[in-house]
Amino acid sequence: MSTITIVGLSHRTAPLEIRERFVIEGDAARAALRRLAAAGCGEAVLLSTCNRTELYLRADSHANARALAVRFLSGHAGINETDTDSYIYQLFDEHAIEHLFRVVSSLDSMVVGEAQIQGQVRTAYEMARGEGVLLGPVMPRLFETALRVGGRIRTETRLGTGAASIPSAALELARKIFGSLKGRSALVIGAGEMSELTVRCLRDEGVRNVTVLNRTDARAHELAMLLDARAITFAELPAALAAVDIVVTATSAPHIVLTREIVRNAIGGSRDRPLLILDIALPRDVEASAGELDNVFLYDIDDLSQVIEGNLQKRHSEIDAAQAIVKAEALGFQQWYRGREIVPVIRELRGWAEKLRAAEVERALKSMRNLSPADRTAVEALTKQLMAKVLHGPTTRLRDAYASNGDAGIAELARNLFGLDADTTNADNETMEVMQDEG
Amino acid sequence: MIGLFHTTALLCYSVAAAFLGAAFAGRKNGVRAGLAIATAGGLLHLCGLVAYANVFGEAPLVGLAPSLSTLGFIIVVFLLLSALLSDSRPLLLIVLPLVALVVLAAVLLGLHPTGQPLAFRGPWFALHVLFAFAGFAGLTVSAAAGVLYLLQFRELKGKHLGRVFRFFPPLPTLDAVGKAGVFVGFPSLTIALILGWGWSMRFRHALSMEEAQVIWGVVTWIVFACMTAIRAPWLAARERRGALFSVVGFIIVVLAYVVLRVSPAARGGFL
Numbered sequence: 001m002s003t004i005t006i007v008g009l010s011h012r013t014a015p016l017e018i019r020e021r022f023v024i025e026g027d028a029a030r031a032a033l034r035r036l037a038a039a040g041c042g043e044a045v046l047l048s049t050c051n052r053t054e055l056y057l058r059a060d061s062h063a064n065a066r067a068l069a070v071r072f073l074s075g076h077a078g079i080n081e082t083d084t085d086s087y088i089y090q091l092f093d094e095h096a097i098e099h100l101f102r103v104v105s106s107l108d109s110m111v112v113g114e115a116q117i118q119g120q121v122r123t124a125y126e127m128a129r130g131e132g133v134l135l136g137p138v139m140p141r142l143f144e145t146a147l148r149v150g151g152r153i154r155t156e157t158r159l160g161t162g163a164a165s166i167p168s169a170a171l172e173l174a175r176k177i178f179g180s181l182k183g184r185s186a187l188v189i190g191a192g193e194m195s196e197l198t199v200r201c202l203r204d205e206g207v208r209n210v211t212v213l214n215r216t217d218a219r220a221h222e223l224a225m226l227l228d229a230r231a232i233t234f235a236e237l238p239a240a241l242a243a244v245d246i247v248v249t250a251t252s253a254p255h256i257v258l259t260r261e262i263v264r265n266a267i268g269g270s271r272d273r274p275l276l277i278l279d280i281a282l283p284r285d286v287e288a289s290a291g292e293l294d295n296v297f298l299y300d301i302d303d304l305s306q307v308i309e310g311n312l313q314k315r316h317s318e319i320d321a322a323q324a325i326v327k328a329e330a331l332g333f334q335q336w337y338r339g340r341e342i343v344p345v346i347r348e349l350r351g352w353a354e355k356l357r358a359a360e361v362e363r364a365l366k367s368m369r370n371l372s373p374a375d376r377t378a379v380e381a382l383t384k385q386l387m388a389k390v391l392h393g394p395t396t397r398l399r400d401a402y403a404s405n406g407d408a409g410i411a412e413l414a415r416n417l418f419g420l421d422a423d424t425t426n427a428d429n430e431t432m433e434v435m436q437d438e439g
Numbered sequence: 440m441i442g443l444f445h446t447t448a449l450l451c452y453s454v455a456a457a458f459l460g461a462a463f464a465g466r467k468n469g470v471r472a473g474l475a476i477a478t479a480g481g482l483l484h485l486c487g488l489v490a491y492a493n494v495f496g497e498a499p500l501v502g503l504a505p506s507l508s509t510l511g512f513i514i515v516v517f518l519l520l521s522a523l524l525s526d527s528r529p530l531l532l533i534v535l536p537l538v539a540l541v542v543l544a545a546v547l548l549g550l551h552p553t554g555q556p557l558a559f560r561g562p563w564f565a566l567h568v569l570f571a572f573a574g575f576a577g578l579t580v581s582a583a584a585g586v587l588y589l590l591q592f593r594e595l596k597g598k599h600l601g602r603v604f605r606f607f608p609p610l611p612t613l614d615a616v617g618k619a620g621v622f623v624g625f626p627s628l629t630i631a632l633i634l635g636w637g638w639s640m641r642f643r644h645a646l647s648m649e650e651a652q653v654i655w656g657v658v659t660w661i662v663f664a665c666m667t668a669i670r671a672p673w674l675a676a677r678e679r680r681g682a683l684f685s686v687v688g689f690i691i692v693v694l695a696y697v698v699l700r701v702s703p704a705a706r707g708g709f710l
Contacts, residue, residue, distance in 0.1 A: 158467060162605075176595060176604065179611035272677060274610075297595055306600045314465070314605075 003062055004142065004337075006096040007069035007088055008047075008054030011110050014087040021077040022053040029124075030131055032072065037133040041068050044133050045143065047103075047124040049117070051110050056100065058139055062092050097142065097337070098330040104150040105322055106159065113160040113315040118150045138340075142333065149329045156325065159318040162311025166194065167201040169307040170278045170299075174202065174246060177274050177297055182206035187244040189213045189258070190251035191223040194280055198248050199227055211240050215251065241266035247277045249285040257285040264293055280304065342402040345411045346395045348420040357387045441494060441550050444487030445508060449542045451480025452515075456535040463532060463606050470528050474519075477531055481515045484542070487550075488512060495552050500568040502553035508545040509568075511538045513576040517620070521580060526608050527616045533583040563638040570631035574659065575692075577624020581666070582689030584617035585682035592679060614678045617685050618670060625663040632656050651699040658695045662688040 009022060024032055029046050036044040036055070042065075043058040053073070059065035074084040091099050102108045104121045125143040128134050154160045163169040174181055184207045188195045191214040199210055210229035214220035217231065224231040232240055241247065241263065251257055258277070263286075267275055277298045279286040284300055291298030361383050365376060402410050414420070455477035462469025488509060491499040499505030515538055522528045591607040594600070607613070635656060647653065666688050670681040 173595075173600075176591070176609045179609040291596075291598075299598065303598050303600065306598075307604075310601060310605065317465070 003059065003065065004093050004096045004138070005057045005059060005062055005065035005069075006054055006091040006099055007057065007066055007073070008052060009073075009087045009089070010052035010054070010108070012108075013089055018079075018087055019051065019053070021079065022048070022073060023050070024048045024053065024076060029127060032076070033128055033131045033133050036068065036072060037131075039068055039072075041065060043128075043135055043139045045124050045128040045139065047121060049120050052103070052108075054103070056096070056139070056142075058136070062090070066090050093337075094330065094334050097333050098326060100142065100146045101149045101326045101330050102323075104146045105153040105326055106150075107319065107322055107326065111164045112312070112319065113162075113164060115154075115160055118147065118154075121150070122147055138337065141336075145329065145333050149326060152329070153322045153325055157318040157321045159315055159322045162314055164308055164311055164315070166280060166301070166304050166308075167198040169304040169311075170198050170248070170280075171201050171205060172307055172311075173278070173297075173299055173304070174205075174276055177276050178245060180206065183208050184245040185209035185211070185243065186246040186248060187211045187213065187240050188223070188227075188229070189247065189249040189285065190253075190281065191219045192250050192252070195248055195250040196223060196226065198250075198278065198280065199229075202246065202248075203227065207246065209244075211244065213237060213240070215253075238262065238266045241275075242268065245273060245276065247275070248280065249277065250280045251285050253281070253285060254283060256287050258287065258290060260287045260290040260293065263287075263290040263296060267293065267296065278304070338402060339399045342399050342411055342414075345414050345420065346398065349395065349414065349418055350391065352418060352420055353387050353391055357383050441487055441490045442546065444483050444490055445542060445546050445550060448480045448484035448487060449539055449546060451476050451483060452535050452539040452542065455480060455531065456539065459529070459532040459535065463529070463602060465602070473531060473535075474522060474528055477515065477535060478519060481512065481519060484508070484512045484515065491550060497552060498565050499550070500565055502551075504545045504548035504550050505552070506568070506572075507541050507548070508550060510572045510575060511541040511545065513569075513572045514538050514541075514579050517573075517576040517580045517623075521584075521616050521619065525616055526612050527584065529607050530580070530583050530587060530616065533586055534579060537579070537583075561638075563634060563641060567631050567634035567638055570627045570634060571656070574624045574628030574631055574663070577620040577622075577627060578659070578663070578685075578689055578692060579620075581617045581620025581624065581685040584613045584620060585685035585689075588613040588617060588678070588682035589686070592682075610678065614681065617682055621663065621666050621670065621681075621685070625667055628656075628660055628663055632660060651702065655692075655695055655699050659692050662691055 009019060011019065014022075024046060025048060029048060032046055033044055036046075036057075041057050041059050045056040047054045047056065055069045055073070057065040057069060059068070069090075070081050070084055070088065073088065074081045077084065099108070100121075104118055106112060106114050106117050109117055121143070125140075125147070129140070134140055163172040171181075174184075178184060181202060182205075184202075186199060186202055186207050186209070188199050188210065191212060199207075203210065210224075210227050212220045212224040212227065212229050212231045213234065213236075214223065214231075217233070220231040223229070241258075247258075249257060263275075263277070273295070275296045277286055277290065277296065279298065279300045282301060286298060286300075288298070290296060361380060365371065365379065371379070398410065398414055455473040458466075458469045458473035458476060460469075462473065488499050491505060491508075499509050514534065518531055518534050518538075521530060587607050588610060590603055591610055591613065594603045594607075595610070635652075666681070666684050669684045670677050
């Protein structure tokens with residue numbers, strides 16, 4: 001019987017410098033899936049993010065799947081298999097199912113409740129489907145169920161609420177001060193990655209006019225083009241400060257860039273609109289006393305971290321509720337998964353019953369020569385219906401009992417009871433038909 | 440029946456306030472539950488007022504207890520409307536306990552007619568009282584929004600980014616609710632004063648500026664006028680000043696009521 005196996009490494013088992021060697025993306029990931037399928041792993045899904053690389057395999061045996069996965073991962077990372085072994089973990093069947101559900105729900109993420117993982121799992125699943133390496137019903141159902149579980153957790157718990165990154169914490173503060181950010185304007189001082197990320201978040205929320213100021217004009221213009229913004233020089237800074245609602249500053253300057261005096265002169269004495277200054281530089285760019293000015297709200301990295309910390313505590317209080325959903329869904333999937341193994345037995349039982357029925361009907365009809373064709377049809381239909389009703393109860397109970405216990409002895413007992421032959425028919429091919437018949 | 444409806448409504452308001460307090464402390468779904476229970480309380484309260492009108496054949500607008508109950512109900516209506524139309528459900532945290540106190544006072548004083556003259560049962564008087572209560576409800580909601588605004592502003596300015604920061608609505612939302620309270624309450628009170636003047640001229644053929652209710656009405660009107668002027672677009676920091684004056688204005692109106700109630704001017708029969 002095929003098994004579900006996960007082989008991989010994550011932020012829990014390997015440091016960043018090791019994890020980054022195992023990252024496989026884009027065309028390399030597609031090629032990897034094809035190679036794995038050709039090597040005989042059965043079905044495969046490859047999930048590779050900055051915090052984990054995991055192979056989800058459906059193969060004939062755990063040992064085969066593991067050996068294949070380790071060989072593949074070692075070859076890709078350029079690390080020998082013994083060293084790879086020290087970083088990877090493997091999970092099988094019910095543990096693998098529960099792990100996937102935890103991963104997609106972000107319960108296994110570095111930042112619990114992060115939203116990206118759901119999309120990353122979906123992308124990995126769709127890539128595998130696109131490459132044609134998902135041949136049976138199990139892996140698609142597993143991943144579709146996982147994505148549904150992730151959606152459920154985000155809807156039914158507050159695991160993903162509240163800012164958990166610097167840009168999103170900045171957004172949370174901006175919303176509390178301004179309400180909607182639609183139509184607001186922002187000034188970016190410093191053209192680094194964090195400035196860019198923060199401004200992108202603000203843009204997504206509707207901040208319309210963005211102005212960029214940087215020590216080097218070329219970089220300012222580059223970022224302005226990237227953000228569909230306007231680049232200015234230091235001479236234009238006071239006018240820009242007076243006009244905007246939000247200032248994001250993240251320069252690498254070793255000294256103060258915005259003094260209290262500059263801010264005070266820019267906003268004047270009668271400004272009614274609040275001015276939000278997000279100083280995400282280290283060392284800080286803005287003089288701390290600028291925050292004492294009327295209607296000026298000044299926050300630095302520590303303040304944003306305070307917002308994040310509060311939200312993470314709230315998220316952690318939701319873990320138990322999320323975990324309960326994962327366990328319940330994993331149990332439901334396991335019952336379906338185990339129930340499949342009884343499919344060949346049910347098929348044999350139906351086959352045996354049909355042979356018996358057909359033989360008895362033939363024998364009976366031979367002695368009822370006066371029956372019209374319509375009557376013969378009615379007799380056939382009656383006996384078929386009778387047999388279906390007789391078998392419905394036992395087959396349903398057989399499947400439920402196997403799903404609950406997973407005990408191969410139940411299948412054996414059913415064979416013995418009805419005198420069936422052992423059959424090695426592939427359950428995957430029969431699963432959908434039987435499940436449709438069972439309704 | 441009247442007492443039962445009012446007592447159950449009072450219980451609902453108290454429980455709703457408790458749920459909101461729990462939500463503030465971090466409990467999930469506290470706001471939704473609080474809002475649902477407050478709405479149920481409002482419906483029961485309405486049943487109590489309708490029952491009063493059915494039993495006694497007059498609207499619950501005359502006498503301290505019935506008037507307090509009606510005022511409490513109108514405040515709840517304003518609150519629920521503002522919670523529905525804006526993200527200001529935490530406002531219920533401040534105002535529901537106040538409403539519960541008002542309804543408790545009404546229940547303890549006894550919900551029955553005071554035997555006032557027939558003139559008090561006419562449409563003039565009813566409209567006068569209803570518009571006046573709408574004015575006071577607007578003032579109450581504006582003051583509550585002002586309290587939340589000032590607290591949230593203090594937390595944001597002082598970088599205290601804890602429960603208040605997370606639970607309270609954004610500053611513009613609170614300012615909008617405060618403004619709505621003023622811009623609904625002020626015209627309502629103005630109409631109430633005009634109707635009151637008309638009613639006095641019709642039934643008493645005189646309006647004495649020394650009567651307690653007239654003094655209180657005028658003081659409240661002046662407070663409202665100042666609250667409106669403070670929010671003029673050309674004034675700096677009008678949001679914060681507006682919030683502050685809503686709170687101060689509410690306190691002035693309540694103090695004025697207390698002073699007038701115990702003064703000799705109230706002996707003519709003041710609410």
